[in-house]
Amino acid sequence: MTQAQASSPLSAVSARRPRDKVAVGLLACLLGVVGAHWWYLGRRHAWLVTAFAAVSLFCAVRFYPVWYDNPAFFLLFIPMIDGFIESAVYSLMSDEKFDRICNPGQGKVSATGWGPVLVAILACLVGAIVSMFAIAMVVVYVWVAMGWLDGYVL
Structure with a gap:
């Protein structure tokens, strides 16, 4: 192989390992908040999501005595719920579309089985539970802040 072939962009793309639907789904479901x-998909502004989560966690731990009962912690629900949604979307995406978006120039490398379906089910179940918890926490936080729960013992 000549120097020109080794440095061509096409050879760099083909040398990269293909991305897996199950890995993308699990990362989005379990670590989508950061x-x-x-990062796994090589998105351009991945550092913004990680920095947002780090700043929110820092503010939650540093400035509030109860870290889980403050607005900075509530902001973490945004990327978390986005992770659950993206987990289901990537897991249930057709193999052709997934390879075209996530594995460009590598041909057909994805072969869907039960793995992505189970990841999508996990994302929907956990995402629904976390979303309901987030809504409940925000409602209770607002009601306490407005004094609507004065006299009630939670």
């Missing part, structure tokens, strides 16, 4: 699936 943008792990964005």
Whole structure:
């Protein structure tokens, strides 16, 4: 192989390992709050999601005595819920579309089985539970802040 062939962009793309639907789905479901699936997919602004999560966690731990009962912690629900949605979307995406978006220039490398389906089910179940918890926490936080729960023992 000549120097020109080794440095061509096409050879760099073909030398990269193909991305897996199950890996993308699990990273989005379990670590989507810090943008792990964005890093895995090589998205351009993945560092913004990670920095947002780090700043929110820092503010939650540093400035509030109860870290889980403050607005900075509530902001973490945004990338977390986005991770659950993206987990289901990437897991249930057709193989052709997934390879075209995530594995360009590598041909057909994905072969869907039960793995992506199970990851999508996990994402929907955990995402629904976390979303309901987030909504409940925000409602209770607002009601306490407005004094609507004065006299009630939670």
